[in-house]
Amino acid sequence: MYSLNDFENKALLDEALAEEVCQLLQSAIATKGKASIAVSGGSTPKGFFKILSNKAIDWKKVTVTLADERWVELSSDAGNTRLVHENLLQNNASSAKFFHLKQGETLCEETLADLNLAANNTLLPLDVVILGMGEDGHTASLFPCSDQIAEGLDESNKSALMMVQPKTAPNQRITFSFAALKQSKHVFLHICGDSKKQVLDKALSSKDIFEMPIRAFLHNDEIDTQVYWAN
Numbered sequence: 192m193y194s195l196n197d198f199e200n201k202a203l204l205d206e207a208l209a210e211e212v213c214q215l216l217q218s219a220i221a222t223k224g225k226a227s228i229a230v231s232g233g234s235t236p237k238g239f240f241k242i243l244s245n246k247a248i249d250w251k252k253v254t255v256t257l258a259d260e261r262w263v264e265l266s267s268d269a270g271n272t273r274l275v276h277e278n279l280l281q282n283n284a285s286s287a288k289f290f291h292l293k294q295g296e297t298l299c300e301e302t303l304a305d306l307n308l309a310a311n312n313t314l315l316p317l318d319v320v321i322l323g324m325g326e327d328g329h330t331a332s333l334f335p336c337s338d339q340i341a342e343g344l345d346e347s348n349k350s351a352l353m354m355v356q357p358k359t360a361p362n363q364r365i366t367f368s369f370a371a372l373k374q375s376k377h378v379f380l381h382i383c384g385d386s387k388k389q390v391l392d393k394a395l396s397s398k399d400i401f402e403m404p405i406r407a408f409l410h411n412d413e414i415d416t417q418v419y420w421a422n
């Protein structure tokens with residue numbers, strides 16, 4: 192299921208989302224002494240990252256990771272790691288821990304097994320996940336038409352992290368599976384602009400998750416996806 196939170200503009204959305212996430216991370220820290228959050232890359236979240244980075248959170252108790260990453264050099268503009276370092280892991284948030292999804296040179300079975308173990312030991316289930324959405328209805332790197340989409344959307348998938356080779360976008364990816372993301376305590380979908388609203392409306396209008404993987408989050412009764420949208 193989902194709730195739509197709409198805002199007059201992007202700046203108001205970024206403020207509200209950062210405040211909500213701040214409270215959720217503080218509450219997780221108060222309850223269990225630590226918190227974890229997975230964020231998305233892309234062009235949408237930069238303003239939100241900047242505001243969140245200034246929030247008074249005990250950031251050294253927070254582990255930040257990405258919902259997905261391109262398997263490219265960490266310094267590359269094509270990846271999300273640099274974006275997160277330059278915009279979120281700044282100011283107060285510079286003391287947060289960062290869980291790198293790209294570790295090692297090749298994305299082989301052994302690398303994935305190590306990463307899955309480390310993710311299970313350090314940050315899963317996530318307290319907060321902020322998803323983005325592509326024009327084709329992909330979220331994280333769960334791309335429709337990729338050979339890995341059945342595995343990616345399989346609710347009983349034991350692998351939290353998996354390899355995806357999109358057919359419609361560049362770079363091999365590593366992504367959290369739907370099975371892992373759906374365990375997150377709080378799920379947000381952060382989208383801006385008219386065209387994304389149209390994609391959202393299309394996603395809400397029918398239920399085929401393989402056509403639009405974001406539907407897996409919007410139509411699942413066990414997930415309360417908070418959609419944050421501004422024009």
Ligand SMILES: O=C(O)C(O)[C@@H](O)[C@H](O)[C@H](O)COP(=O)(O)O
Pocket residue numbers: 231232233234235236258259260271322323324325326329330331332
């Ligand atoms: O790294 C990424 O690209 C993502 O995690 C991806 O799922 C993204 O969130 C959407 O493609 C939306 O991207 P935009 O914000 O650029 O529209």
